[in-house]
Amino acid sequence: MEKRLSNRKMIKKWVVVPATLMVATSILAACSGGAQSTAEKHVLRIGVLYGGADNEPYFRSQYTDTYEMMNPEIDFEIVSAIDYSDMRYQTPDENGNIDQPDPYAKMKDMLTGDNPVDVVVLDYNMLRRLVQDNLLKQLDPLISQSKFDLTDYVPTVIDGIKSAGDNNIYALTPTFSSSALYYNKKLFEEAGVEPPTDNMTWKDIMDKARLVSKGEGVDRKYGMTFSRWNGGDFNSDIQTYSSALQLKMWDDKGEKMLVNTPQWENVWNTVSSLYRDDVVPDQEDINKINEELNKESADGNYVYNPTQGDLFAGGKVAMTISDYNYVNELSNTMNNASKIKDFEAFDWDVVTYPTHEEAPGIGGAIYFSQLMGINNNAQNSEDAWKFIQFTNSKEWAEMKSRSTYELVARKEFLKPKNGMNYNINAFTALKPIPPQSVDTEKLYREKPGIWEAQNASYELFQKVIKGDITSKEALAEWETKGNAVLEKIKKQPTKTDSGKAAEAGTDDASTKPVEEEAEAAVPAG
Template identity: 45%
Template structure:
């Protein structure tokens, strides 16, 4: 795995500081020319966040509010976190329930002094707030100010509208898309044509089978779910199947729902790819390192199959472009490495749910509280945060893509299909918060996830067929659900179910609807 000198968060902080410096002078000049700094006309704009604390407020301000305050000197910004995580940081009560983020957000939006703007890091909460009539619809405001939503990436706008019954209740200045990166040399050598448009998962898996060549140490694998190739079969299933919204148990968490043709197809698809070495397993990617000498240069790409030519296709985030650029500038320094001739196509989606992927992430959604005490300034802030001035600055990010289409450009000195990053909508589960409430009431539901891993591993290890494993998962799961119902929290008796693997214990967390897991 490549070792980075700066973490993603650190890089974003330096980028934010750089952007602030770049525009500070012209913004101040503009403010002075308007003579808006009237002490008799000062007012406060309250901005809510899902999580925060006084310690990291300065970072949030650098990211979102400093420039707005410079350009609107008569407005003071107050940051109000729904959950101050420092309040429970040192809580040593093991069974104490964690605060419900949905309810906490609603509290700061409906209290005696409600926030004016809400910044949502979890977009799935948007639909919940819309359903409860807590947000102001933005479509009339956009129309009045002649802001054309066609200027934004349509996949992002449509994804947000999906949470608002076809209407816009929030905007996002950036998003984190992924794409399917592929090795052009591998495609050419295998005689595989690159599909036009957005491929389905079946398209990708069929190509992967044709791209897989060789055996043992000479194997070139067809596809992997992440750039490093390393995978865990069960969690690959989780991310892959998320848009299908298959449930492991019913809405009351009383009966398993896994022994179905749909689940059998999902498990069979991924396990067959692993067993046929189309998808690399962790064991497949073990590389025997030669004995190092003082003259040897450490090769961080030796165990990265997409860079060393052993992997034809991989799902990677937008920031992977930077990593490829670094590799192609430095590959000569490492013995046996070749330049990477690559391009991207849109991430695959299901034919049953086309154009939607769990590998597209939305965050920093800005919405106006329906009960805002300062709605005019709230709209000014949302406009600014999602406008062209701020969009131009955010377009310099190496990690996120701007939602304004005019700032989406191929990186200087490179050539690739940048439209591949804009074709697919984010998957947002409509039932995610119902499941979250259920899991908070019964945190021992995490044991169902653990049981899923145990049964799936039996398939990977050829101990059971998929059909047999799902039947056993159903039987043991039903017994486990009844025990969880009687004992939803604390230590759970898992004898006869998980005791052979976990000794009767396990971690708390998990879920009922299969949903994407983010590293």
């Protein structure tokens, strides 16, 4: 999921937001009455987590250029906690690794240093920790004093922000991303099955997926995939299905596996049964479909199919989960159906992301991309609040509503694009998964080999699908193998201590393969 979000952010980086300058004058008139300030010029410092010289023009065009035109007394300075160039031009070590900075530590430095930033742009997963560390100014009093109207904000945005701040507001975001369940109306009609509706649970959706699945071989129509791209990737499917349950593979210290539980067993049983019953296509199924699409035409020429790799758009899958941007791709595909060989357009719609009974009302893959808060150590908090008001104003939302990549946080401007008719409320009805206060990414930086503790799950899950072992047996074996890996990593020196360990001649500098030790730890039989 992170990879998909990252890719989407990279795409947005190179997309020029249309009409920014065209509407600047109207925004100026609406927000400031067109008055020209004669105040003395001063600096407003904005801190972002990742940035650099190459990224600054993009950020300015998105958020500050119009405001500077309206407020010539403000001179923006964009500060990056982590410069992309510092990582891009590093020389990897002998193992191909580069030093990974601690994002949260870098963010704290930027907020508490000698010249702290005024406004901070942050990811949702950092919001709770920054609040707990008393690094952000509470915005509720400022909202009240300024009579800043939030009544038309999308509830999932406000609820998500408050859930990270003990029911208080410490940041606002003008836009957000969200996913929903897309479904093919034609396949449901052909199967004589009622299509899905909003607020269905995963069980509801999976029951419908079984009913709508039909056909054999490359002609089979599958009930669902957990993602438009990740068909056959069970780890990704399990993450999508269980994300709202917030299950953990290992403890917060990365020293003990936590997979041998009834909750994990239920997840594995549920997902594996979909593969076993051919409701969800596995990698072998996908390969056969692609081979069929790649067949040469009668004259021996290769025929390009733009839906290859996207089973839902190709009409092979009845339901899939994807983000808001998928609306545009589906629209383009259906509008150009006549140009695609052996393809028929179909009607589609969206409903809310499936939920769990144990976590009612909680969806997945809701992402607040540009949360903005005020540093508690801000030197210019007054202008910081004015800027945040501007970027979260109705006028700004109206301009941003032209985007086809993200949703705006004000309901008034949430409407289907380009005359289309689809259930746009499906993207806004659920609450996001609450952020964790633990820095989960820290383990991956400090223990880069920790992924090896997950590797055994691939083979074990395949055995479960084939019926060779039960999910309970597989998880017990995964626990044993994973614990051996974690124990080996625990004994290994950190990168900073490795030289000392080698000089002292200790066993900590051992290079015995982790996998070898993990296998040896599994009981015979």
